[in-house]
Every structure is written in C-alpha cells, then in structure tokens.
Amino acid sequence: MLHDTLHALLTELARISALPLERGETLPARAYTDEAFHRLEHDRVFRGDWLCVGHVDQVARPGDYLRTDAAGEPLVVTRDEDGHLHALSRVCRHRFMDILPPETAPEQGSLERLMCPYHTWTYRLNGEYAGQLAGAPMMSKVDFDRAACRLPRYRLEVWNGLLMVCAAPEAPPLAPQLTGLAERLAPYGLADLVVAYTDRWDGVPANWKVAFENGSENYHHMGTHAGTLDVLVPGKDTVVDESDGRWFSMYTPFAADAADAAGEDGAPMVGTLIPGLGARQLSGMTVAGVFPNLVMALLPDSVTFVRWVPTGPVTHDALVTVLVPAHAKRQPLFEAYVEASRRQFEVIQNEDLVAVRGVQRGLATDPAPSGGRFSHLERPLWQFQRYLAGRLTGAGSAA
Numbered sequence: 001m002l003h004d005t006l007h008a009l010l011t012e013l014a015r016i017s018a019l020p021l022e023r024g025e026t027l028p029a030r031a032y033t034d035e036a037f038h039r040l041e042h043d044r045v046f047r048g049d050w051l052c053v054g055h056v057d058q059v060a061r062p063g064d065y066l067r068t069d070a071a072g073e074p075l076v077v078t079r080d081e082d083g084h085l086h087a088l089s090r091v092c093r094h095r096f097m098d099i100l101p102p103e104t105a106p107e108q109g110s111l112e113r114l115m116c117p118y119h120t121w122t123y124r125l126n127g128e129y130a131g132q133l134a135g136a137p138m139m140s141k142v143d144f145d146r147a148a149c150r151l152p153r154y155r156l157e158v159w160n161g162l163l164m165v166c167a168a169p170e171a172p173p174l175a176p177q178l179t180g181l182a183e184r185l186a187p188y189g190l191a192d193l194v195v196a197y198t199d200r201w202d203g204v205p206a207n208w209k210v211a212f213e214n215g216s217e218n219y220h221h222m223g224t225h226a227g228t229l230d231v232l233v234p235g236k237d238t239v240v241d242e243s244d245g246r247w248f249s250m251y252t253p254f255a256a257d258a259a260d261a262a263g264e265d266g267a268p269m270v271g272t273l274i275p276g277l278g279a280r281q282l283s284g285m286t287v288a289g290v291f292p293n294l295v296m297a298l299l300p301d302s303v304t305f306v307r308w309v310p311t312g313p314v315t316h317d318a319l320v321t322v323l324v325p326a327h328a329k330r331q332p333l334f335e336a337y338v339e340a341s342r343r344q345f346e347v348i349q350n351e352d353l354v355a356v357r358g359v360q361r362g363l364a365t366d367p368a369p370s371g372g373r374f375s376h377l378e379r380p381l382w383q384f385q386r387y388l389a390g391r392l393t394g395a396g397s398a399a
C-alpha cells in the first residue's frame with residue numbers, strides 16, 4: 001500500500017491535472033520535498049522516459065565518447081567505427097567502478113576501446129557488440145562466463161541533433177511525439193550547429209521541478225530579470241503556443257527599444273547568425289521544452305539548451321549547452337563572443353537561482369503552504385502537470 005503522504009499527493013496531482021488552464025493551480029508543495037514522491041519520479045519519469053544527454057557534435061567522429069549521467073546511472077555515449085551511436089552504462093561489471101571517472105578522464109574525447117581503470121577489464125565499442133566484455137586479465141582460474149558479461153545498453157535516438165536516451169524498453173519512440181515541435185524548430189537546423197561551450201551548476205538546493213518550471217515560463221522576466229532579459233524579451237509580450245502532449249513552445253519578439261543594443265538584422269545578441277533564419281526567428285526568441293526536463297532558448301545566433309537533473313528530493317544539477325553555427329568558430333572574435341556569452345548567462349542564471357532557491361524555501365515551510373494560481377503565461381507548467389500525472393498516476397492527457 002502506498003505511503004499515506006504519497007497517496008494524498010497523487011490524488012491531488014490527478015485532481016489538478018484535470019483542471020482547465022483558466023482554473024489551473026500549482027502542484028502541492030510536498031511534491032517538491034517528499035522523498036517517496038521523488039522515488040516515484042525517478043522510477044516512472046527519469047527511468048521510464050526519454051532524456052536529453054547532449055548534442056551529436058560532442059560525438060561527431062568514430063571513436064568519440066561523451067560521459068553523461070541520466071536516470072541516476074553513469075552513462076557513456078560512443079560512436080563506433082561505422083558511425084553508429086551507443087549509450088552504455090559506465091558501471092563496470094566487475095566491481096562497479098566508473099569506467100570513465102571524472103577524476104582522471106575528460107568529459108569527452110576519443111577511445112579505441114573502453115577500459116576500466118580499476119583492474120583493466122575492457123569492453124567492445126563496435127556495432128551489436130557494443131558493451132560486450134573484450135578482455136579480463138587473471139580470470140581464467142575461476143569459473144567465469146565472459147560471453148554473458150556486458151555493459152547494459154540504453155536506447156538512443158538522435159532528435160534534431162540532440163542525443164536522447166531511454167532506460168525503458170517499453171517506452172514509445174520519441175520522435176513521433178515531437179513532430180509539432182520539430183516543425184517549429186526546423187529553421188534553426190539544430191543538428192548542424194556545434195557546441196560553443198558547456199557550463200554546469202551542481203548541487204542547486206531545490207527540487208528539479210522548481211528550476212524546470214522557472215525555465216518554462218517568461219512571466220518571471222518582469223520580476224527576476226527586470227533589468228536584464230525583460231529589457232530585450234519582455235515577458236508580457238510572450239505568446240505561448242497552444243500545443244498538447246509532451247512539449248511546449250513560446251515566442252517573444254525583441255523589444256523595439258532594444259534595437260539600440262542590437263547587432264545586424266536587429267539581433268540583440270552579438271554573434272554569428274544561424275544561416276537561413278526567417279524574419280520571425282531574426283526578430284525574437286523562441287523558448288521550447290520537452291518534458292520532463294529539457295528547455296531550449298533559440299536566438300538568431302545561438303541555441304542554448306538546459307537540463308535539470310535531480311540528485312535528491314531537494315537538490316539538482318543544472319547543465320547548460322550552448323550551440324552556434326559551425327562557421328562562428330572560425331570568426332576572429334569567437335573566443336571573445338564565448339566569454340561575453342558565458343558572463344551574460346551567469347548573470348541570468350544567478351538571477352534565476354535567487355528565485356529557485358527562494359521558491360524552495362517557501363515550499364519547505366511547515367505546515368505546507370497551500371497552492372497558488374497560474375497566469376495564462378504559465379500554460380507550459382499546466383501542461384507539465386498533465387504529463388506528470390500521466391506518468392505517475394495514469395491520469396491526465398499526456399502519453
């Protein structure tokens with residue numbers, strides 16, 4: 001039988017997820033603090049669904065690897081000699097060592113084979129044998145079935161250049177669930193962009209949903225980012241698309257009086273424009289998200305994607321990847337652009353962290369505070385509840 005608190009939370013989630021947006025309410029506070037709710041999310045959301053772990057540019061050539069973590073499991077994405085991608089567990093099948101420990105192995109690089117640094121067991125990387133044990137020294141005097149020794153493999157889909165992995169064999173393929181979003185993002189050619197830089201904020205003291213929800217609405221621009229983002233992309237001008245299912249999108253035109261700070265073609269961010277954009281993409285910002293934990297901000301010169309990875313009921317890591325057109329890297333001022341972009345992102349992120357930490361403090365109040373109401377600009381949060389309810393209770397409209 002379900003723990004009483006969990007049962008009450010799921011009942012409340014089912015009720016809230018059935019409300020129309022006009023009467024939409026926030027999730028109950030305990031959904032952001034409760035250990036049992038967190039465990040259920042881990043099992044049914046993070047181990048039951050597709051998660052973004054990077055971009056194809058990070059594993060562009062045969063032999064390339066990318067270390068990443070998803071669904072509580074250390075993973076490595078590899079590209080084999082035939083160009084095929086694989087997502088493998090990094091947990092050695094001998095005594096559970098991380099095969100690519102962050103202490104000694106770079107986050108990405110190139111390998112011929114995967115060798116555990118503890119006792120030097122090696123694993124194959126090619127084709128259908130990816131993850132299969134290749135060698136294990138000093139194991140011939142014991143009864144050991146080498147053929148059965150293999151690193152678990154995750155499903156992997158490349159969607160618009162993003163590496164998406166899934167631990168659940170029964171989960172439906174991802175791409176058909178995102179066709180409407182793919183159409184909206186097509187002008188940006190995500191698969192052809194390259195990584196300018198990555199950044200991360202580890203151990204943020206808040207439930208992952210607080211940060212994901214913050215990233216899924218521009219309503220807070222007028223408060224949190226009043227002196228920064230709101231000057232360029234005012235929250236009040238955001239139009240949220242009436243999408244359904246497991247993704248959302250919204251568009252904010254650049255403020256007319258931001259033109260003074262603008263570069264060529266009205267783009268206020270200084271960078272190399274993504275080729276082929278239309279007037280709409282050149283004159284505003286699109287924010288798009290894929291449940292459970294991916295949000296993208298698409299600008300004329302860059303696409304930033306952020307993932308919030310839970311590390312406990314009230315902590316998460318925030319992972320940021322900034323993509324630019326390939327020819328941007330050949331521009332003489334590229335390094336200066338990257339530094340300016342990093343600084344700009346840090347300013348925004350620090351503003352967001354004030355909100356994210358502050359909301360978590362509010363949620364942790366005892367007794368639990370009662371919920372609030374949504375603006376129409378918070379439609380993505382309302383959609384997110386339906387997704388969550390679908391995963392956790394079987395209710396709601398999401399697949």
Ligand code: FES
Pocket residue numbers: 092093094095096097116117118119120121
């Ligand atoms: S734990 Fe990997 S070889 Fe021993």
Ligand SMILES: [Fe+2]
Pocket residue numbers: 214215220224225352
């Ligand atoms: Fe923000």
